[in-house]
Amino acid sequence: MELIERGEGEMNGVGNVFFWIITFFVLFVIVAPLAWIYLTAFKAPNDIFATEAKKLIFFQPTTENFHRLFREFPFWDNFLNTVIISVSSTVVVLVIASLAAYSFARWNTGKGHLLFNTISTRMFPGVVAAIPFFVMYRNLGLLDTRFGLTLLHIYFNVSFATFLLYGFFKEIPEELEQAAMIDGYSRADIFRRVVLPLVRPGIAVTAVFCLVWSWNEFLFSFLFTRMAARPVTVLISSFWGSIEVQYGPMAAGAAIAILPTLLVSWFMQRYIIRGLTFGAVKG
């Protein structure tokens, strides 16, 4: 008995060391860039370019970068664009994708071909679609409009969201819906009162993924907007000019822009983990 316990203890010791090494490594990879952004955001220009190692962390904090960002650049306008585009595209995507995924999962609509077709829009590089879209948008007058960019985000997220939700809907036993039919409920009522509550974790996960993707989306925002509908990601990239790189306002902008996605992921953590393992262990 004693032997076995000691054996386990030793294993734990070695295991522990590895566990902490890997944890610290992963933590460093994730936290270091974030820390750099937040530290830079509060540094005066001189401190940003200082070569002394201790200046990396110890410096006189200032909000100068934020003041410049708000005064000299249309940061809040662009931020608002990002909010409107990502939230509205996510809402529309969830409505379309949940109905589509339910249809694929319950009635095998299109016998798999349609589902594959939907997913395949995600398989080619986005840039390939950019050229025809650009020509189309120019003719329709949708360039540099929030509506236009929202439509593009919907187009790209619907396929992914449908694919993700399909798995969740597939998990719901058909007999449960049959029971509800016998209990006297219409298809629409069953969807609302039985199916939707059961896929709620799945919808939460999908919503977070769509929101974060749309929030961070750069390529199409860069190609399809100029000023009026420009989202914050494009603004931040514009600090990387041909003459100089304005690290201060860039870090300040990034520091604010990543906050919402960080917060959403933090609050939805429980749902996301439950959602991703949904069905792995049947309850």
Added chain:
Amino acid sequence: MAEVRLENVVKMYGKKMAIRGVSFTCREGEFFSILGPTGAGKTTILKMIAGIENVTSGTIYFDDRVIHHLPPQERNVSMAFETYNLYPHMTVYDNIAFPLRAPRWRLKLTPAEEKRRVEEIASFLGIEKLFDRLPQNLSGGQKQRVSLARALVRRAEVYLLDEPIAHLDAKLKFSTQTLLKEFAQQYGSTVIYVTHDFREALALSDQMVVLRRGVVEQEGTPEEVYYSPRTDFVGRLVGDPPMNLIDGEVIFQGEEVTFRKGEDFVFRLRGELAGKAKEVIQERNGKPMVCLGIRPEHIRLGEERSSENSFALPIYAVIHESESSVVTFRLRDNTFLYVRTVGFCKYGKAERVWLDFNPDWIFFYRKTVEVAKEGSSER
């Protein structure tokens, strides 16, 4: 309440025929059972009546209305599933109340009325203490009773119950049977009850059908099904121990007709019996063969030969049950013969006793089931 009538109902799953032309009538207010082994198609029939499976061909009537083309919501049936199908995100109370809240039935109950209805059925089934629990926190037996409560809470035209007490323990099974019978009588409900347990079917039904591979083998009252099984399959399925089936040759010598099974089992068929046997003769290996069936309680044991329908055999095993004993004999070809004695059996193993066959309770069948021999398993 409605009468349910099936006419020549067929169900195909792809090329497989699950139901092969089933017809029966369940009269209004009747407790009607469908009995059959696993895979006989009992649940399929129930689901077709409920409307969650399509009918391939044939007609289903409620009274004189053809209903098999209607969706389940239009049929006003309620059903308890063998797999419970409780809504996992709702509490027990909400699960039971769910059918009452469907806009389709236009019940518009006040919360107080709803509560009264739910509590009534829940206390009937002894689950009123579970109201706040979620289905995942219930035992199998509790889930089954919740599912039964959900099926019975609403006044429906027809109640469809699919093995509703199969997962209850013996005591609860008995009390729930009593409750079900009481419920059916109190509300004069039409109940169609699916089970694989002949005891439940015999105990509860006014009328029953025995189903085998999608075909009705027999329709009748429990008494008819038990005391005059129409086929060897019914005799074998209904009864424990099952009906004795002895496969043998019919020999005609002038006026005399005898049934012979090997050397140790020769039986003279007089009067009606000879006629009954002739009706079902099958040629097998060039011999006229029939299958003789007799229930274990229609064989009497004695120390002396009491009639010419008696045979002496050594006892193979004796099993004492509470109010009777089952005595097993083994014929030379390894078929078992079961005899049920009233009261405690006084004979012991290997003792040679006389078996007296009561000719009034002998049946002859065309052979359709293979009776298990020693070392093989039935079904």
